[in-house]
Amino acid sequence: MAAQTTRAFAPGERVAVLLPLPVDGAYDYTVPEGTALAPGAIVRAPLGARHETGVVWGPGEGDVPAGRLRPVAAVLDVPPLPAPLGRLVDWVAGYTMAPRGSVLRMALAAVPGPRRRRTLYAPADAPPPGLRWTDARRRVWAAATAHPRPAADLARAAGAGNNVVRGLADAGALVPVTAEADADAPEPDPHRPRPALSADQAAVGADLAARVREHAFSVTLLDGVTGSGKTEVYFRAVAAALAEGRQALVLLPEIALTGQWLERFEARFGARPALWHSDLSPGRRRETWRRVAEGRASVVVGARSALFLPFRDLALIVVDEEHEPAFKQEDGVLYNARDMAVVRARLGGLPAVLVSATPSLESMANAGAGRYRHRHLPARHGGAVLPAIETVDLRRRPPERLPADDDGARAPGWLAPPLVEALGATLAAGRQAMLFLNRRGYAPLTLCRACGHRLGCPHCTAWLVEHRRTGALVCHHCGEGMARPPACPQCGATDSLVPCGPGVERLVEEVARRFPAARTALMTSDTLTGPQAVADLVGRMEAGEVDFLVGTQVVAKGHHFPALTLVGVVDADLGLAGGDLRAAERTYQLLSQVAGRAGRGDDPGRVLLQTHEPDQPVMRALAEGDRDGFLAAEMEARRAAGMPPFGRLAAVIVTAAQPDAADRVADALGRRAPEGDGLAVLGPAPAPLAVLRGRHRRRLLVKARRDAPLQARLRTWLDSVHIPRGVRVHVDVDPYSFM
Numbered sequence: 001m002a003a004q005t006t007r008a009f010a011p012g013e014r015v016a017v018l019l020p021l022p023v024d025g026a027y028d029y030t031v032p033e034g035t036a037l038a039p040g041a042i043v044r045a046p047l048g049a050r051h052e053t054g055v056v057w058g059p060g061e062g063d064v065p066a067g068r069l070r071p072v073a074a075v076l077d078v079p080p081l082p083a084p085l086g087r088l089v090d091w092v093a094g095y096t097m098a099p100r101g102s103v104l105r106m107a108l109a110a111v112p113g114p115r116r117r118r119t120l121y122a123p124a125d126a127p128p129p130g131l132r133w134t135d136a137r138r139r140v141w142a143a144a145t146a147h148p149r150p151a152a153d154l155a156r157a158a159g160a161g162n163n164v165v166r167g168l169a170d171a172g173a174l175v176p177v178t179a180e181a182d183a184d185a186p187e188p189d190p191h192r193p194r195p196a197l198s199a200d201q202a203a204v205g206a207d208l209a210a211r212v213r214e215h216a217f218s219v220t221l222l223d224g225v226t227g228s229g230k231t232e233v234y235f236r237a238v239a240a241a242l243a244e245g246r247q248a249l250v251l252l253p254e255i256a257l258t259g260q261w262l263e264r265f266e267a268r269f270g271a272r273p274a275l276w277h278s279d280l281s282p283g284r285r286r287e288t289w290r291r292v293a294e295g296r297a298s299v300v301v302g303a304r305s306a307l308f309l310p311f312r313d314l315a316l317i318v319v320d321e322e323h324e325p326a327f328k329q330e331d332g333v334l335y336n337a338r339d340m341a342v343v344r345a346r347l348g349g350l351p352a353v354l355v356s357a358t359p360s361l362e363s364m365a366n367a368g369a370g371r372y373r374h375r376h377l378p379a380r381h382g383g384a385v386l387p388a389i390e391t392v393d394l395r396r397r398p399p400e401r402l403p404a405d406d407d408g409a410r411a412p413g414w415l416a417p418p419l420v421e422a423l424g425a426t427l428a429a430g431r432q433a434m435l436f437l438n439r440r441g442y443a444p445l446t447l448c449r450a451c452g453h454r455l456g457c458p459h460c461t462a463w464l465v466e467h468r469r470t471g472a473l474v475c476h477h478c479g480e481g482m483a484r485p486p487a488c489p490q491c492g493a494t495d496s497l498v499p500c501g502p503g504v505e506r507l508v509e510e511v512a513r514r515f516p517a518a519r520t521a522l523m524t525s526d527t528l529t530g531p532q533a534v535a536d537l538v539g540r541m542e543a544g545e546v547d548f549l550v551g552t553q554v555v556a557k558g559h560h561f562p563a564l565t566l567v568g569v570v571d572a573d574l575g576l577a578g579g580d581l582r583a584a585e586r587t588y589q590l591l592s593q594v595a596g597r598a599g600r601g602d603d604p605g606r607v608l609l610q611t612h613e614p615d616q617p618v619m620r621a622l623a624e625g626d627r628d629g630f631l632a633a634e635m636e637a638r639r640a641a642g643m644p645p646f647g648r649l650a651a652v653i654v655t656a657a658q659p660d661a662a663d664r665v666a667d668a669l670g671r672r673a674p675e676g677d678g679l680a681v682l683g684p685a686p687a688p689l690a691v692l693r694g695r696h697r698r699r700l701l702v703k704a705r706r707d708a709p710l711q712a713r714l715r716t717w718l719d720s721v722h723i724p725r726g727v728r729v730h731v732d733v734d735p736y737s738f739m
């Protein structure tokens with residue numbers, strides 16, 4: 001593996017260039033005449049008949065004779081990849097066992113082309129004597145004095161025609177200046193007035209700011225109940241980075257839902273941060289990439305992949321909602337951005353702050369072992385109290401049927417009487433309520449009453465989910481959809497297909513039947529088509545135009561609605577069903593987060609959890625507010641079983657179009673499974689999602705002691721088995737999905 005050096009390479013020298021292709025090794029080239037290549041230089045390099053953008057990774061070390069090497073074709077006009085980012089690419093590749101080129105690809109996702117420049121008009125030092133001043137000219141002059149900008153923008157701002165701007169330019173009153181296309185974006189200002197912090201908040205805020213000024217690696221777990229002001233507190237650390245003229249990165253799990261966060265940031269710092277996620281246009285991504293590389297974007301807020309941006313002078317990484325499984329990337333390079341943020345901080349010698357009201361067991365174990373610092377915010381800001389959480393025992397208080405419809409039929413309901421009463425009381429009091437059910441669509445299953453047939457996906461081991469808004473049945477795994485058939489595809493009976501179980505759309509229907517006067521809104525990832533849709537809905541909530549908000553886990557995230565006093569969790573047991581490693585932890589985190597939406601304003605909140613198992617440890621811990629008791633018990637169970645965070649896991653997933661091809665490779669892997677050194681292999685077995693997108697899947701699970709040489713043993717093992725064409729083997733180190 002080539003290591004990055006700091007020496008520049010001279011013309012004629014052999015250099016290794018890493019290309020963003022799914023291979024591990026770099027390719028050797030020579031440095032062209034007349035240029036020196038810095039390590040990390042981003043270059044165009046010939047590969048066969050085409051050119052690729054790659055990075056000078058170190059001295060060439062291949063065995064291609066010097067005479068047959070081709071020179072690098074061009075050096076791009078962008079700063080070299082920063083050394084810590086190069087080391088991160090090596091590190092992530094080694095850890096996740098992904099090819100280095102595939103990891104580099106994430107870092108080169110938006111390398112800009114030639115610099116875009118544009119012409120701005122600024123006022124001349126003194127307007128030419130004798131210039132005739134019309135009103136329009138005066139307005140344009142004033143606008144240019146306030147803020148030089150392109151001709152069209154000036155004209156628009158001044159309410160004048162383009163010809164007015166041109167006239168002033170011709171007369172020499174306005175002078176053209178060339179600027180970066182993005183040069184006029186205002187940057188966040190750390191010195192603006194800031195909210196006074198409580199004593200607890202101030203102490204933690206000062207501590208985080210001190211970590212930034214220390215310019216050294218550290219990890220702090222910022223652990224505070226929902227509504228305790230964690231954001232306000234870590235803004236102090238961001239401000240400390242800005243005050244030193246350096247950069248800060250904030251990672252959020254769901255970038256689509258950052259509207260309220262962005263508003264708070266802007267209110268605090270007077271400008272928006274640079275935004276980074278995969279839905280941005282390629283042009284915007286390239287522009288942001290360059291601003292980050294040149295140190296002109298001082299704060300970036302982004303999803304996982306923002307970790308691979310080329311920060312020129314990164315001073316701080318914040319991972320908000322650090323416990324979120326969304327930080328685990330589940331396709332391509334399988335990495336956990338929370339964990340790799342810590343690695344990036346170590347490689348760059350800077351502080352990381354992991355933020356949560358319900359920290360992951362991994363972070364709690366690291367804090368317990370003294371590897372992470374642990375700071376607490378124990379109380380809600382401004383004296384707001386945490387909501388009271390009660391369980392509703394569905395065995396004793398089952399939901400009643402809905403009022404009879406026009407045909408006299410009474411459809412089943414999903415809201416039990418105590419929740420219905422509480423909703424009624426909330427409505428009567430003019431407050432808002434939220435109903436949470438982590439199931440998109442109308443019904444998770446459609447069944448034929450005549451023959452019992454269930455509508456499944458033709459490509460996946462999954463039922464089709466009915467979406468009534470769109471009239472389609474959809475597979476939530478592969479996206480395959482079909483119109484709702486008029487008759488059962490199995491027996492041909494008509495009018496026999498019935499929905500089974502509730503999705504959020506069905507809840508909206510139930511709420512409308514039970515509370516015809518209530519104004520209800522639906523919030524799911526498929527109804528929120530973009531940031532504007534989110535902002536609109538949040539605005540309606542804030543303005544009190546919605547009484548009941550029904551939603552999936554997108555409603556759980558970060559929102560602050562002061563008038564929301566009731567949260568109803570329709571099926572608290574849902575996440576426990578699969579029973580995978582993190583089911584209990586995850587359920588606890590998700591339900592506390594949902595519960596944390598209630599009572600953030602002046603009025604106290606109330607949370608009702610509908611469950612069939614009120615004595616289940618997760619439900620008990622939630623109702624008793626005993627987070628630390630729950631974590632301790634869960635931690636002990638993991639320790640006893642040697643499971644993460646005390647042991648490590650890696651999943652090996654074999655997929656093929658033909659089941660027997662998948663079986664052959666999976667069985668061969670099973671026969672050669674590594675043993676000893678603290679490793680054990682379970683499986684192979686058909687994956688719970690045995691067929692996905694038409695490919696048959698088998699899984700093996702490697703369990704390793706923390707000190708076991710996991711990746712090295714995996715490598716020799718996988719190399720020992722022949723993988724025929726058409727069969728794919730994926731390794732998932734530290735898996736979050738066990739499907």
Ligand code: ADP
Pocket residue numbers: 195196197198201224225226227228229230231232233381560
């Ligand atoms: P958390 O992230 O811990 O859930 P937030 O940072 O969202 O908490 O804070 C909850 C609410 O309290 C927000 O509306 C925030 O603006 C407000 N808040 C927190 N601390 C302060 C403070 N010191 N002064 C004024 N408002 C605050």
Ligand code: ZN
Pocket residue numbers: 457458459460462475476477478479480693
């Ligand atoms: Zn499918």
